[in-house]
Amino acid sequence: MIRFSDISGNPVMDTATATAVGKVQAPIVDPVTQRMVGFRVKKSKGPGDLLLWEGLAGLGPDALTVDSAERVAEAPAEWKRRASGKLDLIGRIVLTENGHKLGKVRDVEFDPKDGRITSLLLRDAFVDGERLLGIGSYAVVVRG
């Protein structure tokens, strides 16, 4: 398992040209499948700023790699709103489905093999990734 904070700000390297095409800015998470959609990339040299999980060539401790700068592209229609930055996970408050506030998301831990979210890290609590119900503009909602 790795945490997003471990790779936040790391360069995204193009393996074809051996140049950096951007830096990892934010994780994009799908609450329905509880998996990583991909990463938002800042200072992108590609056509957009979303790097989809499927477009990753490698996810190492010091860099993410892609086979072409084209991989960092415009978000497809289905992810447009989720990738826009208005629904970012980190920093959003966490509510249970019964209306109890648990805190704010500090970090997110995921499986580097398949992008499955294993837990949300709050200031003084962990929330199991499987409890994720929704990530909206107001809050992250978790089961229980």
Add this chain to the structure above:
Amino acid sequence: MTVLLKAADLVKRPVVTLAGEGVAQIKDVIYSSQTGELAGFTLNGRGLFSGPMRKTLPWENVHGLGPDAVMIRDESGLADRKALRGETEGAGGSVLGSTVITQSGRNLGVVTDVILAVGEAMTDAVGYEIDPVDLSAPRRQFVPLPDALSVSGEALMLPDAATEFIRDDLAGFGAAVEEFRSRLRQAAVTAEPVTKTEPAPPAEPAVPAEPATKTEPATKTEPASESTATTDKLPVDRPSAGEN
């Protein structure tokens, strides 16, 4: 974990879908005009300057009600205004402003708010905040509610036992409600034996202690005071009824 909160504290609380979208905030609490229970909420839009919304939130569509938000499954949980027509809103309602009177006829005060017990999964109206008639009492008191009560537009009737469980602050009120309700439940269970034993005493001298002497030797060494008491009185009742 159960939290007690005042219904009025729900006002301005956000209404959030399970997808995490804030769709409204609570404008006012609506009580059912028949039962005095929570019927639902009227809503304001979100944001500082947003006005009232056309939609309302019926109680049955509330997924979870917590100290930090009112949760609904999705936006289809909001109903239009007609859903709560006929129910009464906020201060004009049948509950707030009603006089609380005990069954023996003592006026306790006027209801100023409803106390909800919010658990992990369910919410229940457990008491009223009242403005007491008694001027020497604190400005605010909390009276417990029985599991069910009848409400008219004029007054709320509470059992006399409720006066013993009036509290001045919410801290100990949850336990008081529990105790009050368990007392009422016990009273309901023992209500029938009590009414039977009351007519029994005049019959006791008339009937000699024969049934008692029959049972006593059998259970003499046992601490059978309870069992003999009940078995004694039942046979006592029947001959007395026959004599009269």
